[in-house]
Amino acid sequence: MTTTLRMTGKLDPRDSWTAGAGCSIAKSVELLSTRSAFLLMREAFYGATRFEEFVRRAELTDATASTRLHELVEHGLLELEPYQEPGQRTRHRYLLTEKGADLFPVIVSLMQWGNRWLSDTGGPAELLHRGCGATVGTELRCEHGHTVELADLDLAPTP
């Protein structure tokens, strides 16, 4: 038998509602929406800031990268900061905003899952905790610090 969430409050019974357009999962996926958006966010976490870096490292065309970076700025995940190297004209670089940086657990979860399930070798790279050298991933925890599994979860309407 598959383990699933338990529905509570007005979300129980499950047949009485559908998630619809307000669902935060749907909204997040719609905002990210494309493979290229994920790859550009990956590169932002890897330290890319300049347009040429994003194009080269995410292996996108100039046109795709330009459109997508513009959208990520519009959505507030990246912000443009002017910078100038000696003797050069002013240019702009892309920096993660707090909203963008907060997407990191999504990226890590995707990496962790891909390393585990889509590779025979554990994937090409892994995240390590610099302090102790152990592998880093995402864990389900509640705000009180308890480790939580799917079977321990209630889905509840927000207050």
Next chain:
Amino acid sequence: MTTTLRMTGKLDPRDSWTAGAGCSIAKSVELLSTRSAFLLMREAFYGATRFEEFVRRAELTDATASTRLHELVEHGLLELEPYQEPGQRTRHRYLLTEKGADLFPVIVSLMQWGNRWLSDTGGPAELLHRGCGATVGTELRCEHGHTVELADLDLAPTP
């Protein structure tokens, strides 16, 4: 200044490589690829098992749901199990596999981020730890149990 990962081993310097097609993030995104795949996985975690449930709750057409569920079975995220109600013909229901269930942190991270950043009201629903009532989300932790932030992370080639 934006905080980013530190690259180690043959991943340093960053300019000497690109992630390419082997990247687990890219592979995971390509496999999921569509809004409808995410919504169907959401519904699987919410307890849907029957085709009609997936169609209605994810608000998809029969054709889209059918194509996408078939792909999710092909990719091993869901599996088909025959079942029979008294007096009815044998039908099939869709159950999460271990590979599919392991995607849960991705879904939770997307919900958590959407609740925080794409809603004025904290989103329509939240996950609670049944044992203590506290809100549940994903956290970055290393295998030794340390809480980890972006600045504490090394990206390293897998051994």
